[in-house]
Amino acid sequence: MEKENGKKIENLSDVTVMFAGDSGDGMQLTGTQFSNTTAFLGNDLNTLPDYPAEIRAPAGTIYGVSGFQLHFSSKDIHTPGDKPDVLVAMNPAALKKYVGSVKQRGSIIVNIDAFDKKNLQLANYESNPLEDDSLSGFHVYAVHITSMTVAALKDTGLKPKDVVRSKNFFALGIMYWMFNRDLEPTLKWIKEKFAKHPELIEGNTIALKSGYYYGETAEIFTARYNVEPANLPAGTYKSISGNEATAIGLVAASVLSDLQLYLGSYPITPASDILHFLSKYKNFGVKTFQAEDEIAGISSSIGAAFGGSLAVTTTSGPGLALKTEAAGLAVITELPIVIINVQRGGPSTGLPTKTEQADLMQAMYGRNGESPLVVLAASTPSNCFNMAIEACRIALKFMVPVILLTDGYIANGTEPWRIPHINELPKFENKFATDPDTFQPYNRNENLARPWAVPGTPGLEHRIGGLEKENISGNVSYDPDNHDLMCKLREEKVQKVADDIPELVVDGDDEGKLLIVGWGGTEGTITDAVIKAREDGLTVSRVHLNYINPFPKNLGDILFKFDNILVPEINSGQLSKILRSTFMVKTIQYNKVRGLPLKTFDIKNKIAEILGGSDD
Amino acid sequence: MTDKIDVQEIKLTSKDFKSDQDVRWCPGCGDYSILAQIQRTFPKLGIPREKFAWISGIGCSSRFPYYMDTYGFHTIHGRAPAIATGLKIAHPDLSVWVASGDGDMMSIGGNHFIHACRKNVDLKMLLFNNQIYGLTKGQYSPTSERGKITKSSPYGSIDYPFNPTSLALGANATFVARTLDRDPKHMQKMIEKAALHKGLAFLEIYQNCVIFNDGAFFSLSEKDSKPDNAIALEHGEPMIFGKEHDKGIILEGFEPKVVNLNGGKYSIDDLIVHDENDDSPVRAFILSHMTDHPDLPTPFGVFRQIRKQTYNEALVEQIDTVTEQKGKGDIDSLLFSGNTWEIK
Numbered sequence: 001m002e003k004e005n006g007k008k009i010e011n012l013s014d015v016t017v018m019f020a021g022d023s024g025d026g027m028q029l030t031g032t033q034f035s036n037t038t039a040f041l042g043n044d045l046n047t048l049p050d051y052p053a054e055i056r057a058p059a060g061t062i063y064g065v066s067g068f069q070l071h072f073s074s075k076d077i078h079t080p081g082d083k084p085d086v087l088v089a090m091n092p093a094a095l096k097k098y099v100g101s102v103k104q105r106g107s108i109i110v111n112i113d114a115f116d117k118k119n120l121q122l123a124n125y126e127s128n129p130l131e132d133d134s135l136s137g138f139h140v141y142a143v144h145i146t147s148m149t150v151a152a153l154k155d156t157g158l159k160p161k162d163v164v165r166s167k168n169f170f171a172l173g174i175m176y177w178m179f180n181r182d183l184e185p186t187l188k189w190i191k192e193k194f195a196k197h198p199e200l201i202e203g204n205t206i207a208l209k210s211g212y213y214y215g216e217t218a219e220i221f222t223a224r225y226n227v228e229p230a231n232l233p234a235g236t237y238k239s240i241s242g243n244e245a246t247a248i249g250l251v252a253a254s255v256l257s258d259l260q261l262y263l264g265s266y267p268i269t270p271a272s273d274i275l276h277f278l279s280k281y282k283n284f285g286v287k288t289f290q291a292e293d294e295i296a297g298i299s300s301s302i303g304a305a306f307g308g309s310l311a312v313t314t315t316s317g318p319g320l321a322l323k324t325e326a327a328g329l330a331v332i333t334e335l336p337i338v339i340i341n342v343q344r345g346g347p348s349t350g351l352p353t354k355t356e357q358a359d360l361m362q363a364m365y366g367r368n369g370e371s372p373l374v375v376l377a378a379s380t381p382s383n384c385f386n387m388a389i390e391a392c393r394i395a396l397k398f399m400v401p402v403i404l405l406t407d408g409y410i411a412n413g414t415e416p417w418r419i420p421h422i423n424e425l426p427k428f429e430n431k432f433a434t435d436p437d438t439f440q441p442y443n444r445n446e447n448l449a450r451p452w453a454v455p456g457t458p459g460l461e462h463r464i465g466g467l468e469k470e471n472i473s474g475n476v477s478y479d480p481d482n483h484d485l486m487c488k489l490r491e492e493k494v495q496k497v498a499d500d501i502p503e504l505v506v507d508g509d510d511e512g513k514l515l516i517v518g519w520g521g522t523e524g525t526i527t528d529a530v531i532k533a534r535e536d537g538l539t540v541s542r543v544h545l546n547y548i549n550p551f552p553k554n555l556g557d558i559l560f561k562f563d564n565i566l567v568p569e570i571n572s573g574q575l576s577k578i579l580r581s582t583f584m585v586k587t588i589q590y591n592k593v594r595g596l597p598l599k600t601f602d603i604k605n606k607i608a609e610i611l612g613g614s615d616d
Numbered sequence: 617m618t619d620k621i622d623v624q625e626i627k628l629t630s631k632d633f634k635s636d637q638d639v640r641w642c643p644g645c646g647d648y649s650i651l652a653q654i655q656r657t658f659p660k661l662g663i664p665r666e667k668f669a670w671i672s673g674i675g676c677s678s679r680f681p682y683y684m685d686t687y688g689f690h691t692i693h694g695r696a697p698a699i700a701t702g703l704k705i706a707h708p709d710l711s712v713w714v715a716s717g718d719g720d721m722m723s724i725g726g727n728h729f730i731h732a733c734r735k736n737v738d739l740k741m742l743l744f745n746n747q748i749y750g751l752t753k754g755q756y757s758p759t760s761e762r763g764k765i766t767k768s769s770p771y772g773s774i775d776y777p778f779n780p781t782s783l784a785l786g787a788n789a790t791f792v793a794r795t796l797d798r799d800p801k802h803m804q805k806m807i808e809k810a811a812l813h814k815g816l817a818f819l820e821i822y823q824n825c826v827i828f829n830d831g832a833f834f835s836l837s838e839k840d841s842k843p844d845n846a847i848a849l850e851h852g853e854p855m856i857f858g859k860e861h862d863k864g865i866i867l868e869g870f871e872p873k874v875v876n877l878n879g880g881k882y883s884i885d886d887l888i889v890h891d892e893n894d895d896s897p898v899r900a901f902i903l904s905h906m907t908d909h910p911d912l913p914t915p916f917g918v919f920r921q922i923r924k925q926t927y928n929e930a931l932v933e934q935i936d937t938v939t940e941q942k943g944k945g946d947i948d949s950l951l952f953s954g955n956t957w958e959i960k
Contacts, residue, residue: 303702465690
């Protein structure tokens with residue numbers, strides 16, 4: 001422990017903070033700034049925005065609260081943290097919503113100016129929690145954030161509304177002081193962001209610095225903390241969200257395949273950001289089409305795929321339901337499209353801004369008839385980049401529709417990403433049919449892929465469609481044996497993809513008492529739980545699935561070598577059901593469908609429960 | 617790839633557009649005429665065969681692509697305009713045609729229809745309107761007249777029908793026309809005009825279903841009744857009709873009205889002179905509503921044809937402008953954009 005300005009600096013290895021306030025308080029921005037600065041200082045980090053579905057719910061209410069959780073560390077980390085060490089609550093509603101998740105003896109910084117009678121009522125507080133003993137288990141710092149911001153900015157000439165809005169920078173300043181962060185990255189960002197409004201540059205700069213100096217000079221904070229840089233592999237990094245990684249991955253796939261990227265999409269939370277990012281990349285020749293509905297989103301993509309583009313549609317759960325029939329058309333016409341489903345809480349409209357893994361069955365089986373397609377799942381924000389490329393590669397190589405599942409948590413969450421150069425990534429080998437002498441629409445190559453003959457190619461005029469086609473010739477066929485053959489061929493082709501994907505590598509021993517099988521966005525939580533269980537002396541192995549249909553070839557062999565198979569999922573046991581029916585194995589389910597990531601602590605407890613406490 | 621179809625000296629005949637598939641519509645179906653007029657007109661357009669793509673949905677009409685030896689895609693119910701839109705955006709140098717029926721395009725695909733019109737996607741959309749569901753064996757359709765007795769409306773349909781030309785005009789289609797299966801010459805002319813139009817072209821074709829709605833348009837197609845019930849829209853010409861060419865259409869306020877040219881009260885100079893290129897869609901909209909009026913003749917021909925930037929033209933222009941401003945996209949600079957930091 002060192003001392004600076006009379007205040008001790010404590011070294012921590014691992015901190016979780018939560019910024020929370022009204023939807024209009026700028027908490028997402030504040031959290032993002034803290035993340036970027038923290039990433040810049042070399043910490044590993046992971047974030048979880050938690051915002052309401054309402055754009056501006058009535059101010060002061062609990063359902064209008066917007067939160068941003070951030071976990072940073074000097075070690076390798078995988079989750080946004082179970083429980084915050086520090087909560088910044090800009091109003092009573094924010095305190096009410098998150099106080100229950102703060103660690104025992106954790107710190108709570110509140111904006112005392114917002115704790116008036118009206119706001120306390122709106123948050124359903126019967127008495128002021130700052131005045132009774134309900135917060136006695138925490139270090140509470142009541143700070144006049146609003147009034148001190150107003151005082152600091154009184155000479156700027158800013159409108160009162162803009163002055164009050166700057167209070168989030170004051171709060172950020174306090175946090176920068178508390179965690180010994182550099183102000184420079186945020187000051188630079190303010191200059192760029194408000195380049196056209198010098199008065200806002202001045203206002204926000206003063207607010208940020210005032211918050212920082214307040215931390216330094218005020219007598220209320222007893223300690224400040226330092227989190228050393230993490231030991232990450234060398235390289236150039238940036239902080240990336242799953243949706244941005246998905247979008248960039250698609251552009252990279254268009255470069256690797258030398259095809260024009262086409263996106264047909266209808267806005268839907270939490271997938272819209274992929275459309276937003278790709279709409280910006282016009283100078284890459286990317287064509288984005290904001291369709292009239294979800295069905296037109298996928299239908300136009302099927303048209304673009306017929307026309308020889310790398311065609312993608314993006315959506316979330318209810319949108320995937322609407323795309324179902326058209327997905328079947330892509331199956332029977334064997335056109336390469338990529339369907340990206342950023343899963344959210346369901347059924348129906350469900351929890352639009354919350355995360356879930358409950359669309360696995362829909363992705364696997366949610367179409368009429370025997371309708372197999374490839375299903376992939378991304379497991380972390382940066383992994384979305386790799387899986388977007390994989391989805392495109394497989395679709396083009398096998399002439400098959402691919403569903404890529406991500407989820408609200410990894411789509412909006414961020415983590416540091418070691419950026420690859422494009423030449424580190426293998427080029428695709430897709431090609432178009434051009435030879436009229438050998439062309440038959442449903443002839444197949446060694447991968448069972450049919451030829452891709454693009455309109456405009458002389459001599460290859462042909463017709464495809466949703467009616468069953470005769471093998472090889474592609475003529476409409478009602479022949480019973482042909483239909484049986486085509487159903488088998490379509491399934492066999494999807495299963496053949498297994499020859500083209502990496503085998504699973506077990507984290508831990510290859511055999512033993514317990515294997516955890518996860519898929520998609522729970523990888524971080526499961527990894528952390530396994531690390532913590534091992535620290536407690538428990539022996540547990542783990543595999544994580546990015547490829548679900550088909551499964552990696554060695555999955556069955558791995559499963560058979562363990563006494564127990566635990567399958568944690570944010571659904572009611574969908575992968576578990578598939579594993580049971582595919583491999584006839586017994587699985588132990590762990591399911592929590594709360595619209596939130598699973599908790600490391602809970603999975604660790606489940607491991608301990610299965611292993612009987614310890615297994616030495 | 618430019619948003620342009622190269623028109624060349626190509627020697628093609630109607631035979632070149634016939635596929636090897638047997639045509640399986642009912643004998644006497646109006647669809648045969650549509651197929652024949654398309655196959656007669658296409659060789660005249662100067663577009664190479666491989667540049668044509670036919671997209672259809674579901675229904676009798678939607679079997680159309682199988683009978684054309686061009687690129688073709690028989691898709692799913694109602695979605696043909698959306699699939700065609702994706703194809704045209706991806707591949708602007710194709711001539712993309714949609715074959716659809718009144719159930720496919722006016723009912724299940726209504727949304728895609730109006731939005732393709734609104735966006736002025738450069739598609740040629742043909743509506744085979746027989747005012748009945750044929751392939752599902754005879755239910756009333758969104759264009760069936762009120763009171764129609766069908767299998768699903770044994771006591772008479774209580775639905776008000778769509779007027780597809782009004783709908784297309786309301787959705788701001790830049791080319792709207794109507795023709796009839798039993799008038800091959802007129803149909804060929806309309807097909808050619810639609811083909812040459814730059815932008816979305818909507819052509820409604822009254823088409824007889826011999827099995828479930830036989831004779832629905834006979835008053836408009838047969839020699840003795842046609843002259844008094846149908847009126848040809850000719851650009852720049854006064855609106856005259858009748859066996860003796862003695863009747864005309866005047867506009868009283870917003871109401872079209874039939875007048876007798878031999879009565880002494882009205883002359884040719886009082887009649888509406890049709891202007892298909894009128895920027896305002898109002899007159900065309902009024903004319904399209906003559907269809908529903910029991911006392912007025914049903915118009916055939918081009919209601920409206922105007923030139924407006926197409927979706928593809930705007931998209932290509934935007935891509936070019938952004939590329940000029942930002943330079944051609946470089947994937948490595950995109951990957952390394954934003955706030956980055958080095959770890960050694």
